[in-house]
Amino acid sequence: MSTDKILLDHGSGGKASHSLISDLLVPEFENPILAQLNDSAVFDIEGKRLAFSTDTYVVDPIFFPGGNIGDLAVNGTVNDLAMCGATPLYLSVGLIIEEGFPTADLKRVLRAMKDAAKKADVLIVTGDTKVVPSGAADKIFINTSGVGFVPEGINISGHNARPGDKVIISGTIADHGITVLTQREGMTFESQIESDTAPLNHMVGKMIAASDQIHALRDPTRGGVGTSLNEIATQSNVGIKIYEESLPIRDEVVGICELLGFDPLYVGNEGKLLAFVGPDHAEKVLETIKAAEYGKDASIIGEVVTDSPGKVFMKTRIGGTRIVDMLTGEQIPRIC
Numbered sequence: 647m648s649t650d651k652i653l654l655d656h657g658s659g660g661k662a663s664h665s666l667i668s669d670l671l672v673p674e675f676e677n678p679i680l681a682q683l684n685d686s687a688v689f690d691i692e693g694k695r696l697a698f699s700t701d702t703y704v705v706d707p708i709f710f711p712g713g714n715i716g717d718l719a720v721n722g723t724v725n726d727l728a729m730c731g732a733t734p735l736y737l738s739v740g741l742i743i744e745e746g747f748p749t750a751d752l753k754r755v756l757r758a759m760k761d762a763a764k765k766a767d768v769l770i771v772t773g774d775t776k777v778v779p780s781g782a783a784d785k786i787f788i789n790t791s792g793v794g795f796v797p798e799g800i801n802i803s804g805h806n807a808r809p810g811d812k813v814i815i816s817g818t819i820a821d822h823g824i825t826v827l828t829q830r831e832g833m834t835f836e837s838q839i840e841s842d843t844a845p846l847n848h849m850v851g852k853m854i855a856a857s858d859q860i861h862a863l864r865d866p867t868r869g870g871v872g873t874s875l876n877e878i879a880t881q882s883n884v885g886i887k888i889y890e891e892s893l894p895i896r897d898e899v900v901g902i903c904e905l906l907g908f909d910p911l912y913v914g915n916e917g918k919l920l921a922f923v924g925p926d927h928a929e930k931v932l933e934t935i936k937a938a939e940y941g942k943d944a945s946i947i948g949e950v951v952t953d954s955p956g957k958v959f960m961k962t963r964i965g966g967t968r969i970v971d972m973l974t975g976e977q978i979p980r981i982c
Contacts, residue, residue, distance in 0.1 A: 659868025659914070660973025664877075683881070684804050685726040685864065688796055695796035697732035699723055702789040706980040708755070710829045712822075712840030715788055716758030718916060718982060721845045722867070723790040724766045728847040729863040729919065731802040731854060732794035734766060739773035740789035745780040755786065766845035768792065800854065806861040807882035811950040812928035814921040816849065816935050817842065817943040818894045819871050820913035824902050826981045837898040842940075844917030849938040856934040859924030866920055867982055869973040872911035874920055875958045876972040886958045888948030888970070911960075912973045914981045922950060 655662040672680060679687045686699035701722050708715040720737065727734040739759065743752065763770050821842040828835070846865065853860055862882065866874035871893075879886045895910050903910045917940055923931045928946060935941035948960075958970040 654979050655975055657868070657979065660873050660912070660975070662974075663868070664972065682803065682805070685729040686732060686794075688730050688732070688803075695798075697727050697730050697794045697796050698791070699726040700789065700791035701726060701982075702787060703982055704784070704787050704980050705826060705982050706784060707826070707829050708751070708785055710826055710841055711838060712825060713843040713916075714755060714758050715786065716755035717762035718841075718843050719788040719790045720759050720762035720766065720768070720770075721843050722916065722982060723792040724768060724845045724847050725865045725917075725919070727792050727794040728850040729802070729865055730796065731800035731850065731860075731863070732796045733851065734768045734792055734794040734847050736769050736771045737763065737790050737792045739770055741773070741775045742783055742787040742789075743775065743777050744783040744785050745777055747785055752786070755788075762845065766847055797854075799858075802860055802863050804862050804864060804878050804881035807878050807884050807886075807922040807950050808861055808924070809884060809950050809952045810925050811861055811922040812925055812946050813875070813886065813888060813948040813950065814923060814928065814932055814935065815871065815894065815945055815947050816846070816919045816921070816941045817917070818896050818899070819866070819915055819918060820895060820899050820903065820908075820910035822916040823870070823913035823978050823981045824899050824908075827906075827978050828902065835898060835902070839896065839898055839902075842915055842917035844940045846917065846919050846940065849935060849941055850919070852934050852938055853921065853931055857923065857927040857931050859927040860921060860931065861924065862920075862922040864920045865915070866918060867914050867916060870910070870912040870914055871920065872909070872958070872970045873973045875970065878920070878922065879958050880956050882950075883955045885951040885954035885956070886948060887951050887961065888958070889961045890963050892945050892947045894943045894945050908977055911970060912977050914978070916982060925949075
């Protein structure tokens with residue numbers, strides 16, 4: 647890292663976040679499991695493959711159209727487990743609550759967590775609660791950790807994208823980040839947009855049942871689709887080519903991004919996945935996603951190529967080529 651202090655940029659999911667992880671965190675805890683740097687750690691215990699993941703949620707505001715910090719926390723960890731092909735089973739919940747936080751709001755958050763866990767078919771089995779003085783936190787922060795079982799024969803990893811793979815996005819991008827931003831800033835528009843927060847484990851289960859050619863999965867949260875594609879390109883040492891005209895984006899989201907100067911490729915999502923699938927199975931997997939509850943707007947947006955390893959580039963609507971780098975700077979802080 648080039649700075650002697652932690653900045654908001656270090657939490658963006660982009661270049662600064664990756665520098666913080668690779669330069670400071672990973673060297674301190676280095677081990678073969680951590681070195682994989684996937685959404686979940688995968689390891690064997692007595693012949694069984696397990697996945698383990700953890701995440702902390704500090705979204706502001708805590709209530710927004712389409713969800714709140716409670717279901718966001720459950721769905722986020724469920725999805726991180728699912729991105730390695732695991733069946734999520736059990737979650738823990740850690741609450742950091744600011745003194746003075748309304749009990750009614752806490753109940754609303756907890757009910758959302760309960761409903762989200764039920765929808766994802768996971769159990770919240772342990773947890774912890776801390777209360778800090780007023781001003782020492784911002785309303786409520788939530789940590790969720792989860793464990794899941796990885797079925798035999800499943801080897802889905804950010805390291806496994808292959809030349810020829812098709813890249814699928816499971817639906818419209820940038821919905822969550824733009825929803826949170828507009829709510830935070832008190833902006834109103836004629837068309838209501840909502841967060842896409844949702845559990846994707848059931849969709850992933852159907853995808854795996856339909857094809858044995860799913861090589862990599864990633865949920866493009868902080869840093870958005872652009873950063874997630876760069877992560878996969880780097881991990882797998884491949885090039886990735888995407889097509890601007892194939893990206894599914896709601897018109898109202900495009901309009902807000904243009905108004906505010908944001909690139910939707912770098913705006914976070916909380917209920918979408920990227921799938922890297924062998925070319926012969928891509929259409930089959932696409933149809934499986936479209937038939938699932940949260941996949942009706944899915945699209946093939948690109949492919950893995952042999953040239954430009956570690957790089958992502960986009961064919962624009964006007965026929966040009968644009969480099970899609972990892973996010974630099976903090977576009978929208980505290981979206982998850």
